[in-house]
Amino acid sequence: MIAELGQFALILAFVVALFQSVAIFAGLRTGDAVVHGFARTGAIAQFVLVLAAFACLTALFAMSDFTALVVAENSHTDKPFLYKLTGVWGNHEGSMLLWVLILTAYTAALAWSAKPVEARLISLTFAVQSLITAAFTAFLLFTSNPFARLWPGPENGQDLNPLLQDPGLASHPPMLYAGYVGFSITFSFALAALIDGRVDARWARIVRPWALAAWTFLTIGIALGASWAYYELGWGGWWAWDPVENASLMPWLAGTAFIHSLRVMEKRDTLKAWSILLALLTFALSMAGTFLVRSGVLTSVHAFAVDPERGVFILAILIALIGGSLLIYGLRAGLLKPTGVFSAISRESTLLINNLVLVVACGLVFFGTFYPLFITTVSDETVTIGAPFYNNTFNPFIGALLVLVPISGLLAWKRGRLMPVLKDLAPAAIAALAGGLAAFWIADRGLLAGALGTALAIWIALGVLIDLAKRFKLFQIEFKASLARAARLPLGIWGMAVAHFGVAVVVFAITGVSAWKQETSAFLMPGQHLDIRQLTLTLDDVEQIEGPNYVAERGYLTARRDQQVVSNLTAERRLYPVRGMATTESAIHARLTGDIYVTIGQPNPDRGWPVFVYIYPFAIWLWIGSGILGLGGLLSISDRGRRALAVRKQPREAQARPEPAE
Known part of the structure; x- marks a missing residue:
């Protein structure tokens, strides 16, 4: 009976999501103001229904009901209770149900937090989110039913993969999915803005907290996965450039570029089309990762699906959603005219370089991940792309990018001067050189990588501290006054500084683990x-x-x-x-x-x-640095001043033509 209730809740969620999406698009076309209120209610209803389905599946695992096929294949009477619960998402069907649950949770969070401003944009965002929900609930119902029955049920189950019977599994997949799926909100906002035909700095302020939330969850999820691999797989490796690991890295790289491009949009009202494209591509890469893991093309401890029908269904969703969104982008991107300008020497320029390098690095990972799969598909050859490829291509790109981090933080917006910045950073450069030479001399004179990594970590860390010291006017005014300036510093600035300092710590840890083990x-x-x-x-x-x-x-x-x-x-x-x-x-x-x-x-x-x-x-320090990175994201999300600005600053067009109330 519990399985049937879960099945019914999932069917209702599919119907509500599909109806809501169609109704919103139709209502906005006719100008029906009732649509906005229905959008909010429908979003919450979807979440409640999928949550009920997930609770039913959890109950089946907790009770070891082996008449449920997914329980029989992934649980056992003697399995510890914790792993009975984590086994809910330790399989294909359950993990996809978790995916949909998090998707509807984001939509419900938007319904709960959205202000009565930009009602049309928010409603369009609900419509796109509901369309994604309908697609993935259909995938569950038609190819990956978590409530399929097995009659008669076996006396016992086949147990969960032993590698997944670990406390890390309780937090790693939910965190990772919260990152993957979180970018669906920014995708939906981007598509809604394209349909509405208006993208401006205020749109960037509305979207940025959602992008930061997804990025923070994804950062923590990747770190938890790396720590799980470190202590569970038995050889001390925390990153092996496995295709499934790469599937999480690609949206993280694109998401990092997206967050920085949104900052430029906020300040200069430029990079509009580029930011929209990054929003679409980041979620596209999240979807590609889902396809990679769930299609059956990979054999991995992370990959659960082996049925080609599932892969075809996900590929169809991927083509429809991403292909359709890129088509709309191609038709509407020409309308997104930038209004802001900036000089070649400015913070905007360094952030643009940041974006370009991150996108190229993401492209390298994409090539290294999918090229061997493509060759295997079209021929009998087997191609392997491993760590040497990434060490020789990806690492130099990212290393060069990280050199710019302190410089970018000190450059002025719109028009900056390079020489004063380099003068301010001279102590960091001297310390980095000294630290690199010391590492080269003491640790291992045959490993230049260890010296370069140490120097880079010191350069970033001290650059961040110098940036903060200038903002506090440390040693320029009384210490008490500097503390007062620090207390008034926006949380967004603190978040940026903490995250960049976390990058320095991670770089130092990677150097130690890789070069001196x-x-x-x-x-x-x-x-x-x-x-x-x-x-x-x-x-x-x-x-x-x-x-x-x-x-x-x-x-x-x-x-x-x-x-x-x-x-x-x-x-x-x-x-x-x-x-x-x-x-x-x-x-x-x-x-x-x-x-x-x-x-x-x-x-x-x-x-x-x-x-x-x-x-x-x-x-x-890998885990400490990752925690600092996550803390930086949380601080940036908590920047209430920027969010309040997004609500207060209504465009003149909206004042002249009030939107219907939600």
Whole structure:
């Protein structure tokens, strides 16, 4: 009965979304003012109905109802309750239902927060959002029904993929989807503006908080996924340029460019057509990532779908939504005339360079991700594009871009002067050079990348601090007055500074983890040890244990330096009998200076257990830096002054021709 209720709620959500979209477009054409109120009500109704369907699916997993096909294929009676719940989205059908739930949640949030200004623009945005919701609920109902029944139900299920039975799964997919799907709102706003024929600085102020929210969620989601890979996959890798990883990176890069272009629109009322195009492309890349994971063209721990019919359906949605939006863009973009101007030396120019480099970098990732798939599709050849390609193409582009970050922050809007900015940044340049040389001398003289990464991180971090010091007039006026200026600084400025400082921390961490890591391995019997970087690791004991739905060999190790205990470590090798899969549970001793990372493998009767030891310098700063990045996004979203300005500044056209009330 619960499955049937969920199915019915999903059908109703599809009907409401489709009817709402058609009704809004028809009502706006005839000028019916009732449409605006219906748009808000329909958006909330969609969210309530999809939430009810999701609650029904969650109940089926919680009760281990194996008459539901998706539960039988992805759960087990003995599975811990937490993983029964996270198993709701640890499969294709459930993850797509979560996708639609977040989509309707954004639409409901817009209905709740939208002010009675620009009623036509908001209603058009609801219409586009509802069209997207209708498309994806149709996808669920016709090709990926999460409430399909299995009669008779088996006595037990097939269990969830052991790699997904991890606490990180409770937060990583929802956060990632909140980022992916969040860009649907900016997509809908862009398409609504094209249809309405009006894009201006005020539109940018309305849209920017939604873009920032999606970008922040996506940033945190990517970081959570990287941390999951780091400790769960057993080899310490946090990023492998896997196509599914790239699927999340591409909209992040495009979204970063979009946020910066919106800032230029706010200040100079220019880059209109470019900003609209970025809004469309960012969500297009999110959709492309959905196609990549759900179409069955990839085999990955992230990829659930194997039915080509699903891939064809998603491809049809992708072509219809993105192709249709680009067609409208082609027809209407010529009407978006910029009014603002700026000189070649200005903050606008550096932000434009920022956009161009990010788009090129995104294009490189797109090529590296889809080209091998294209070659495999049209021929019998297999092409692999791995880390060397990205290291030689993507990294130099991004590195050059990051050099501009402090310069851009100090340049004036519209018309700036470069020499005073470079003079202000001279201390940062000197410190960066000194830090790079020190890293080259102390860490590893054969690794230029480590020196360059260190110098770049110092350059960005000190550049951000110098920018803030100038805004506070630090050391130019009394310290108390500087504190007062800091307190009055808009949250948007704080958000920018914090996010850029987070970039510096992440760059420094990536440099340490990539350039200076060390690893070794050996077969050990209990009581034996191995040495790595002034550390001695001893395998103290190995015991057999039994978990709720697995059996494991648990190894106890002690790390010592100069006979002093540094850490006691516990690593496991688990076997999940139902799936017949083995996993590695790493032991990590996290320190600010670096992680000690240990795993054990399948034993050899004569030689003992293979013990793998890695030293990852500054690895913990990856997660700290990502958190700082996310905090920067949250601070920018909280900038009430900019949002209030968007509401107060009504265009003269709207004053002359009042819109119908919502």
